[in-house]
Amino acid sequence: MISKEAVRELEHALGAEFVSCEPAVMDGYAYQPTHAEILGLETKWCPYRPVAVVLPHTTEEVQAVVRICNAHKLQFKALSTGWGIWNAPGSDNVVQIDLRRMDKLTIDTKNMIAVMEPYVSGAQIQAEGMKSGLNVHMVGCGCHASPLASATSLMGPGCSGITTGYSPRNVLGVEWVLPDGEILRLGVPGQGNDEWFYGDGPGPSLRGIMRGTLGACGGLGVFTKCALKLFPWPGPAQPKVEGVLMDAKVEIPGTHSSFLCFLPNLSRFADAFYKISNAEIGYFMGKHAITGALLAGCMPRAYKNLVKSETVRSILTALQNTFVIILCGRTQREYDYQHKVLKQIIADCEGFMLNIGHVPLLHSMLWWGFIRNSLPPAIFRAGGRFTTAFGGFETIDQAVFQSKIGAVIKQELIDSGDMMDDLADNSWGGLYEGSSCLAHQEELAIFDPREPKQNEGVNKYIDKAMEASTKYTITPGIGFGGGGAVPHMLGPLIYNYHHWLLQIKETLDPGNSADPSFFIAPEAEKEKYLRDYARRRPQVARLVEDILAADKKRSDVP
């Protein structure tokens, strides 16, 4: 519940037009079905509806909202473009801060920096950046998502990572409204403002405190501005594009081409990734299970029929270890060099490759679909929704290992008729930071939430993926689902990282006013979060009881 006094104060701070307590309006924020299944939540309505929704326009207004929340013992949760369960309120006491009205963007061409507010999309930054020969790292979920959110608060991999890093590593500065309402500015704004100085601040990494690996998902305050590194774009200032997605026709530069590379097995697949990473070729590169998400997204009805044929299945299965790479040369010579190196690598790894450039319409759709990153949501076409598991930032071998485990788990569920048949291996992921050999592979699963059996199957998949993760101590990825309880369970398996998160949370937010539900439950709420989680995912009940018993034992020690 929110008091009338608190509502009046919010209206006074923002204007009545930008505050709503209307149930139907607030339900727009209580419906966050994407990846709710990972937390064992219903895939329709979230457990909680916000007590109010507010639309600030400036950092000072955000600050005012945060202070009002603190004064009235309310929690707050901010969202930008707002896709995914982690945007949802985590208690019945949350004011949802929709940052949609904060959408300014500045490009500092000389210093290759974009300074953005939360409601600026990847496509907007890319469109403006390309005019000056620059590009931004595109988040895997699609170009309509907020790079600020990805860089400050979430995980942020995308398949242009081979040349554009990944979101968390590209943050050069932030403007951050802390949980008590103070404004903290870190790093460079890229606008010649002397108040902010350089990328990571002095001393130990402030980025680590600010966001860690997975981001705090709003659990440490509100990021109102962010400076992101931009990267060279060796293509046209404004590609000529017809069509909206699958029907795209694009003028592709002669020194660009896209290749589908097929490897005989996952081992050789990983070898090719290492070699490409070390060779520093390619502009875009990622595994897009050609036989799974990509094919199902591009031709969903035909796909469903094709996989019914044993012959076709065997062909598709043989082609599963596939990745797409786009080579972009500034000159013909550069392109020729990259092409030559790629051919050699694929040959060395006993694979073969197809130049998609020989199929102009398909190339149009894929080239711009990947560069613009407009293709990912096409996965909806096959089932309506998808889930994900695994996907920590890891060495290439470990990333590939994760996708392999995911495929094995899925195959069992497909065989038992519990999941939609996507030939099991449906992972996506790329290489990050050029020659660092850093990778990630998420194992996706397509499902239709309107089919109860498929909902059950997806839940089984997540259960088994969690079990495998704890068994093999796989690094946290988006497939771990975040969630306030999860770090308490996984922490002991992974260098006790939850102790660090707890200290950061309790130092920056002693009053727990920033909704912690997708970051880490503070010590005082730990038991409640863990028991809630165990209720939704009974297979972890034993683990939860062990953790709580250990806590009790420790607290009993005088």
Add this chain to the structure above:
Amino acid sequence: MALQDYTNDMFGCSRCSLCKWIPQNQVKSWRFAKGCPSMDRYHFHAYSGSGRMIMGMSMLDGRSELGDAVAEIIYKCQLCGACQVACMAVRDDIDLGDVLLEERARCVEEGFLLPEHMEFIESMKREDNTLGMRKADRGNWAKGLDIPDINLERVEVLFHAGCRYSYDEDLMETVRNAVALLKKGGVKAGIAGRDEACCGGRAYETGYQGEMKKYADDMAGRVKASGAAMLVTPCADCYYTFKYLYPKNGISLDVEVLHITELADRLIRAGTIKPKRAVPMKVTYHDPCHLGRRGEAYRGGWSGENKLDRPIRFKQSGEKGVFEPPRNIIRSIPGIEFVEMERIREWSYCCGAGGGVLEAFPEFAGWTARERMEEVASTGAEALVTACPWCVRVFQDTIRETGSSLKVIDVTELLMRSLGGK
């Protein structure tokens, strides 16, 4: 169909929010990347296509109630269809536009009516037009034009002017130009004069779905009696009603339906009319929603249960609307410098007038028109050419209010300038 019949469509929404933007492939700048006027003006998620579907689910699930505040949100939408185009770029199983129509029908069923809408519904019932004018005056626009009356003789082509063109004095010259154009092209067209009636589309869009039926029957009867093999209209709203709403509701006119720009384009391409006079002007073209993406002929009729299995040919994704004919006309005129805006074709931005917004929320209509006019200004065009009387109306009103020097010209009028007038 009722709102509950779209439960699966609504629950299909993943809340990705693509519906708030133009299709991502077409984003060319920071400034003109967004596609939904309602969202751009009011910001809460409930104003987006996704948010409207969530509201529908919320009501059906008993989590919230339809009340005045919710009805106002439902009606603060031009039904421009931009959300559906963006959604359908990645989805096959959600008929977003139909959900929006059914939410309005529910408002009417439950008595949440807007006075401004009731006013034009009353006008339709009383005088067969949406503008509160006398039925007896409907044919006045054609005075002095030597055009056959279908009540007196059979014709090859029935020309349907529509309510706005019939009564809006500022626009009468355009519709008279259209008739002159037909004559120049040797088209044997006739009109119904004072017996012409509203198409009923605006009633359907504002939730009074039943009201459209009698106008549709009336229209079908008039077409049949005229002996025409073709129905031509200069009104984008009427065109959408004939091409989409009637067939969707099982009403067939059994004739070819063309917008005046389609016919003019045919005449130019056949060499029947030749734009010769130069019109030295830099122009851009605004795609009316009802002629463009929503002017796409009804592609429904699929009767399966799971829309994931629905063949693509049934998908109302907007790309088969009327886009090229008006552009062909503009390009055919000597001296014209034609420049495109960023948001065009099926990802065009709305003018603000549709869906009953002009009548009920004129401030919002004007706000939307101003947003579009800023995009026009970014091209450097001195004139905005369009092909819908409602678009022209709201742009002209906004120009008057803002003191803008922008000119708004109907494509038919532009063509007539090049053809040498009447």
